[in-house]
Amino acid sequence: xxxxxxxxTTEEMDAISDTSQNNVSTExxxxxxxxxxxxxxSTNYVTEIITNHAITMLPLVPDYVKGIINLRGQIIxxxxxxxxxxxxxxxxxxxxxxxxxxxxxxxIGIIVDMVQQVVDIDKTMISSMPIEDRQELINGMITLxxxxxxxxxxxERLVHAY
Numbered sequence: 001x002x003x004x005x006x007x008x009t010t011e012e013m014d015a016i017s018d019t020s021q022n023n024v025s026t027e028x029x030x031x032x033x034x035x036x037x038x039x040x041x042s043t044n045y046v047t048e049i050i051t052n053h054a055i056t057m058l059p060l061v062p063d064y065v066k067g068i069i070n071l072r073g074q075i076i077x078x079x080x081x082x083x084x085x086x087x088x089x090x091x092x093x094x095x096x097x098x099x100x101x102x103x104x105x106x107x108i109g110i111i112v113d114m115v116q117q118v119v120d121i122d123k124t125m126i127s128s129m130p131i132e133d134r135q136e137l138i139n140g141m142i143t144l145x146x147x148x149x150x151x152x153x154x155x156e157r158l159v160h161a162y
Contacts, residue, residue, distance in 0.1 A: 064079050
C-alpha cells in the first residue's frame with residue numbers, strides 16, 4: 001500500500017445510503033468482500049474507509065496482524081480479515097482497503113478485499129449460523145437475493161479475540 005490517503009467518512013457513507021427507513025429493527029450495514037464471501041459490519045462501528053495507506057510492520061505478532069498505521073496522530077492496529085478468518089493470503093490490489101472501526105472505544109483497522117455498499121437490514125430477519133458451518137468471527141447471516149448470502153462480522157469478538 002502506498003502513502004496516498006483517500007478516505008470515506010461515516011457521514012459520506014450515510015449520504016450514499018438510503019435514509020428513508022425509520023423502522024427500529026432496521027440497521028445499516030457496510031458490506032465488503034473477503035475471499036468471495038460478502039460480509040457486513042454495522043455502520044455504528046465504522047469510523048472511515050481508507051485506501052492506499054502505509055502500514056508499519058511489527059515484529060513478533062500473528063501473521064494476520066499486518067502492523068499499525070498513524071491516522072491523524074492515532075495509532076491503529078491493522079488486521080487482515082482474510083488471514084484472521086483462516087483464508088489464504090492474496091496480493092493487495094487497488095480495490096483493497098482498510099475499514100477503521102471503533103468497537104467499545106477500541107480503534108482497529110481491518111483489511112478487506114473490496115468494500116461494496118451500505119445496506120439497510122431488518123435485524124429480525126438475520127438467522128444464526130448453522131452449527132456445521134459456524135465460523136469464529138461470524139455471528140449471523142441473511143439472504144439478500146437469490147445468489148447473495150450476507151454474513152455478519154462479530155465485531156466484539158474480533159477485538160477481544162485478536
